[in-house]
Amino acid sequence: MLREAISSLESFHDYLKGKIDDRVRDYPLMQTPVHMTTLLIGYVLFSVYVGPRLMANRKPMTLNSIMVIYNLSMVLFNGYIVYEFLMSGWGTTFTWRCDLIDTSRNPETLRMIRAGWLFYISKFIELLDTVFxxxxxxxxQITFLHVFHHSFMPWTWWWGITLTPAGGMGSFHAMVNAAVHVIMYFYYGLSAAGPRFQKYLWWKKYLTAIQLIQFVVVSIHISQYYFMKDCNYQLPLWIHLIWMYGVFFFLLFSNFWLQAYIKGKRLPASDNKPKQNGLTSKPNVVVANGKHQENGNAHLCTDNNVLFGKVKEI
Known part of the structure; x- marks a missing residue:
């Protein structure tokens, strides 16, 4: 029984390796699903088991300077990804309607493939949010939903970039997501820079609105497929998954917006809330795209209670 199971896994692995698009075969983390799956399993174990035990008897680290550099670097990286997506099709030859999967090797297509791979790699870099x-x-802050989102996103993108590296209309959501991350990481970079930048963070409420707009735009764009009779997209499964992703997260963030900003169930300020340096002040909290910012320090939060509108003090 065990031998048969191992043999079946090996056969499936060999089958997958044979399906890897030749145009991405030489990119890092693309040769086999084993490498990226191992990294993500290691991430999950570190997040929920190894890391907390290593830090159990240690003082919290002060990482503000590192986080400023990290966040602003992610602004530049995501900005570059958006630029590459635009220059490789979305701002040049794409129709923004029924753009099919491209199987050619022309320079623009290869550039689109590289942009998709860079987006894929960015999801591994974002694992540092949890490390912080x-x-x-x-x-x-490290909830099930937080860890699931950060591990599942790069895992699923391996399949997309492997089977359809130049995914046509299926790559639109990646460009939009990278653009949103430019704005968000810029905000969190300012937040981590300290109290002197707090006066520039008045627009924190609108981060959630930006996320909602993202999901609406992605869902509308991908929904065109269902109304175009002559759109012969080669792998409709990607269309269905992207549509479900957009609608699902739109509902989650709409509920948060309703609870936090319409019904007014926002996190109450507390004069007794201690800061890390021992001083007291009112916490400055914002949640958007699963990010939670408190007392000027940026970190990631995908709290089940927050996402479902139950805003609470942590």
Whole structure:
């Protein structure tokens, strides 16, 4: 029984390796699903088991300077990804309607493939958000949904970039997501820079609105497929998955917006809330795209209670 199971896994692995598009075969983390799956399993174990135990008897690290550099670097990286998506099709030859999967090797297509791979790699870099949580002993922010989102996103993108590296209309959501991350990481970079930048963070409420707009735009764009009779997109499964992703997260963030900004169930300020340096002040909190910012320090939060509108103080 065990031998048969192992043999079946090996056969499936060989089958997958044979399906990898030749145009991405030489890119890092693309040769086999084993490498990226191992990294993501290691991430999950570190986030929920190894990391918290390593930090159990240690003081929280102060990582503000590192986080400023990290966040602003992610602004530049995501901005570059958006630029590459635009220059490789979305701002040049694409119709923004029924753009099919491209199987050619022309320079623009290869550039689009590279842009998709860069977006894929960015999701691995974003795992550092959780590492910062662990090192700063913010384990309460590392919920199931947080870890699931950060591990599942790069895992699913491996399949997309492997089977359809130049995915046509299926790559639109990646460009939009990268654009949103430019705005968000810029905000969190300012937040981590300290209290002197707080006066520039008046627009924190609108981060959630930006996310909602993202999901609406992505859902509308991908929904065109269902109304175009002559759109012969080669792998409709991607269309269905992207549509479900957009609608699902739109509902989650709409509910948060309703609870936090319409019904007014926002996090109450507390004069007794201690800061990390021992001083007291009112916490400055914002949640958008699963990010939670408190007392000027940026870190990631995908709290089940927050996402479902139950805003609470942590």
């Amino acid at each position: 949580f662990v090192l700063r002993k913010r384990q309460g």
